[in-house]
Amino acid sequence: MIRNLIFDLGGVVIKLDQDEAIRRFHSLGIEDAREQMGVYGQTGIFLELERGDIDVETFCRKLAEQAHRENISYDEAQWGWLGYVKEVPAERLQNLLKLREKYNVFLLSNTNPLMMAWVDSPAFSGDGHPISYYFDRLYCSYGLHDYKPSLSIFKKVLEAEGLKAEECIFVDDGLKNVEAAEEVGMHGLHVAKDADWMDDLTAMLEKLA
Structure with missing residues (x-):
């Protein structure tokens, strides 16, 4: 039973709208966003965040390093992830x-x-x-x-x-x-x-x- x-x-x-999420992270400066954001699973720092290996603060810092920016805020990072939500x-x-x-x-x-x-x-x-x-x-x-x-x-x-x-x-x-x-x-x-x-x-x- x-x-x-x-x-x-x-x-x-x-x-889901994976393409929109990729577009958003690409606009934040992540040139290889498509490679890191798989259809059924993430790689790199995206996987580290989803597996709980790093916290949000560390994710934002590493994201900024990849984008060659001084910083990426919580709101910017969340905006990127929410690109996945189509409906x-x-x-x-x-x-x-x-x-x-x-x-x-x-x-x-x-x-x-x-x-x-x-x-x-x-x-x-x-x-x-x-x-x-x-x-x-x-x-x-x-x-x-x-x-x-x-x-x-x-x-x-x-x-x-x-x-x-x-x-x-x-x-x-x-x-x-x-x-x-x-x-x-x-x-x-x-x-x-x-x-x-x-x-x-x-x-x-x-x-x-």
């Missing part, structure tokens, strides 16, 4: 609330404090609710000091919540992430980036009932 649903953030809850579909948020009536619903995202400062604020949704309003718990890569698709990040969530892997469905647009979740015993649902997932999830829940 499925009791727990675990969702990715970007490409699943939020529709937060209200229907998806409502679907999450419906699912919470029957299941435990968690977020597991490769993300960073600059992004989450906006995501977990009233500015996130048209209804004035932060993302935490729609989930039972949020698990972020920088807080776990880990990064999908490592097996350990999934095990940390299972252990923290006392969950049985076979009672979980993990939903992500990154195939490697879904395969990692399945390797630790979860059921995986791979969805196309930015696609609606409710029908596919409903079908899987019915199949596993």
Whole structure:
């Protein structure tokens, strides 16, 4: 029996615009922004921030060094990251609330404090609710000091919540992430980036009932 649903953030809850994020960081002076900002994962200082290896202050300092600037502010760095946010579909948020009536619903995202400062604020949704309003718990890569698709990040969530892997469905647009979740015993649902997932999830829940 499925009791727990675990969702990715970007490409699943939020529709993404990677090109806009790259454009913004490029305008800040990061010439190799496209190389450092992968579709399903970051590299360099972007990865270090999302894995919790460095804090925001250090990220801004290293970003300024790469851009050959005296400094890059918190607001500038956050503006760059928020370029990823194309749309937060209200229907998806409502679907999450419906699912919470029957299941435990968690977020597991490769993300960073600059992004989450906006995501977990009233500015996130048209209804004035932060993302935490729609989930039972949020698990972020920088807080776990880990990064999908490592097996350990999934095990940390299972252990923290006392969950049985076979009672979980993990939903992500990154195939490697879904395969990692399945390797630790979860059921995986791979969805196309930015696609609606409710029908596919409903079908899987019915199949596993």
